[in-house]
Amino acid sequence: MNTMDSTPPDHAQTARPYYLACGNEERLFKAAYRQGLSILLKGPTGCGKTRFVEAMAHELGRPLITVSCHDDLTTADLVGRYLLNDGRTTWCDGPLTKAVRDGAICYLDEVVEARQDTTVVLHPLADHRRQLPIERLGVTLDAAPGFCLVVSYNPGYQSVLKDLKDSTRQRMVAIEFGYPPADAEERIVAAESGVDPKTAADFVRLAQAIRRLETGGLREVASTRVLIAAGRLVAEGLTPVEAAKAAVVGPLTDDVQVGAGLRKMIDLYLGEGTA
Known part of the structure; x- marks a missing residue:
């Protein structure tokens, strides 16, 4: 199962997570967010990508849902599934669906660790459609205002066999990170x-x-x-x-x-x- 964290929506009551900008990354992120563009963060492990997203979510006043991707991550883990509860079968939204409904920022950390057949579900969300088809429910959700898809990966560490498809990458605006000066x-x-x-x-x-x-x-x-x-x-x-x-x-x-x-x-x- 995926690891999911969600920040509370009341950012006014919390301090901005500490992040020291070293370039134009904050301006790029906010511009992409305002235009409804999906964002790809590229950079080495431990250089501040996750903290950067936390800081931007705080500044933009949006809840943040973080998913730590891994090779067992399925489409159902992201989108949702039917669960048996008190003898009844009920639908349970996954973190991606919850973000789409709530207008949250959804951050998929180390996205290439997920299977490629799982990341394909991101395509209609990442381009101009901003839609999430849920086949099990027979519905297509339009992303609520404020929704933003953000993914990250480490191009220097991931193998050639674990890379983002061109069809996925070209739906996103890339922000490159390195270790700070x-x-x-x-x-x-x-x-x-x-x-x-x-x-x-x-x-x-x-x-x-x-x-x-x-x-x-x-x-x-x-x-x-x-x-x-x-x-x-x-x-x-x-x-x-x-x-x-x-x-x-x-x-x-x-x-x-x-x-x-x-x-x-x-x-x-x-x-x-x-x-």
Whole structure:
């Protein structure tokens, strides 16, 4: 079954999720939203795509429904199904249908992890029709005002066999993300974790060094997300070296040699002798 989260519609009572813009991504998103266009977010893991959508939903005053996609995700998981309840068969909307009815922003995270026969259901929603056919009910829903379809994926990580069809991609406006510039990333790490600016800067220098590595033993490079996790451990009293080894090395690799190399880098960049 899919993982679904929904934000409450009363955004006026909550603070805007922290997001530091590094380009024109906010302006692009709002323009696409106003025109009823679907949006494709492309970028590496942990660079802020999900937080960006949360911030935009807050600014636009729309509820947000998030679906974490996976290879067992079916069309019924998205659209809905009949369920047996107290001896009666009743229809239960899926997250996509709920978003269409309520005029919410529907965010499909890592959409290429879903089966291609599942993502085809997005086509009439993603183009000018803005409609969702529900075959089991024999109806076609028009998207309510405010509805917006947003999908994301990591083109550098997904395999060739797991890519979006051209027919899907060309129905969307693409916004490309990367890791923030060093000064912006330092501000993000400090704000999100509560560490001092020097510690945040040290973590960012370490991450940049890891991102320059050329090795097949890394699942991913060090993301802004893992730096924030390390910073939070420091806020709890761990040393930067301890925090980085726990939050960076383990999540990035299972390779013994690569892990040992990362630990040496951590000692070099974050050890007591560093300036």
